[in-house]
Amino acid sequence: xxxxxxxxxxxxxxxxxxxxxxxxxxxxxxxxxxxxxxxxxxxxxxxxxxxxxxxxxxxxxxxxxxxxxxxxxxxxxxxxxxxxxxxxxxxxxxxxxxxxxxxxxxxxxxxxxxxxxxxxxxxxxxxxxxxxxxxxxxxxxxxxxxxxxxxxxxxxxxxxxxxxxxxxxxxxxxxxxxxxxxxxxxxxxxxxxxxxxxxxxxxxxxxxxxxxxxxxxxxxxxxxxxxxxxxxxxxxxxxxxxxxxxxxxxxxxxxxxxxxxxxxxxxxxxxxxxxxxxxxxxxxxxxxx
Numbered sequence: 001x002x003x004x005x006x007x008x009x010x011x012x013x014x015x016x017x018x019x020x021x022x023x024x025x026x027x028x029x030x031x032x033x034x035x036x037x038x039x040x041x042x043x044x045x046x047x048x049x050x051x052x053x054x055x056x057x058x059x060x061x062x063x064x065x066x067x068x069x070x071x072x073x074x075x076x077x078x079x080x081x082x083x084x085x086x087x088x089x090x091x092x093x094x095x096x097x098x099x100x101x102x103x104x105x106x107x108x109x110x111x112x113x114x115x116x117x118x119x120x121x122x123x124x125x126x127x128x129x130x131x132x133x134x135x136x137x138x139x140x141x142x143x144x145x146x147x148x149x150x151x152x153x154x155x156x157x158x159x160x161x162x163x164x165x166x167x168x169x170x171x172x173x174x175x176x177x178x179x180x181x182x183x184x185x186x187x188x189x190x191x192x193x194x195x196x197x198x199x200x201x202x203x204x205x206x207x208x209x210x211x212x213x214x215x216x217x218x219x220x221x222x223x224x225x226x227x228x229x230x231x232x233x234x235x236x237x238x239x240x241x242x243x244x245x246x247x248x249x250x251x252x253x254x255x256x257x258x259x260x261x262x263x264x265x266x267x268x269x270x271x272x273x274x275x276x277x278x279x280x281x282x283x284x285x286x287x288x289x
Contacts, residue, residue: 114270120263129263130173130195137164143272145228150266153234153257172198172260179226180235182214188223191235191254208250214238220254228273
């Protein structure tokens with residue numbers, strides 16, 4: 001609006017200036033007073049016209065500069081969006097590479113077990129992966145009771161299998177019971193799932209004999225007498241081991257080796273414990289999947 005108004009003013013002043021120039025050019029002595037008068041008027045008017053012209057020119061130049069800056073900003077923003085997306089992809093690839101590297105190291109650590117990798121596609125909780133689904137099923141050789149590992153340790157066990165998916169119950173689930181032992185002492189115990197307790201990052205260790213030598217920081221692994229879990233898989237680390245109130249047994253807590261806040265990929269051990277020990281008696285440890 002201001003630009004149009006400026007143009008109109010400039011046009012009027014230009015016309016007036018031309019008229020005054022014509023009058024001042026008349027070669028007639030009678031016109032001298034008029035020419036002088038015109039001169040007095042013309043000079044400031046011409047100066048005003050020139051000033052107005054410069055102002056309008058500067059505004060037009062500024063407007064053109066702003067348009068160019070706007071176009072340049074749009075180009076830069078587009079480039080920035082592209083680089084941001086590219087950086088996000090690279091970041092995701094880097095994070096995935098780290099996870100796959102950890103999975104590979106876990107695979108090498110338990111090289112004696114045949115394994116297949118799978119991705120997690122769903123979970124039953126917004127907080128933790130206590131029950132989740134993977135993208136491998138019976139067509140990939142997945143069966144019920146196969147053990148699942150990730151992030152450096154035991155994660156859970158297969159409880160249901162479809163053609164192209166399977167369900168995993170993790171060791172933090174309330175219904176989970178895993179027969180374990182101290183890696184240093186070989187003393188047996190049960191690691192019990194407890195979602196409420198896991199809010200503190202711990203699970204419960206029960207059924208420890210009174211004379212057990214399991215102590216703070218000991219590595220707890222699946223025991224060789226487990227009916228469903230392959231032996232020697234790291235479950236976590238013992239803490240706060242002490243006698244119960246009746247001084248008959250010991251109890252304590254376990255910090256899981258796996259991170260249940262952020263699971264993406266897992267390894268499934270192809271072998272099932274019952275295939276090797278069909279006549280195995282689970283004993284009195286009351287182990288559940």
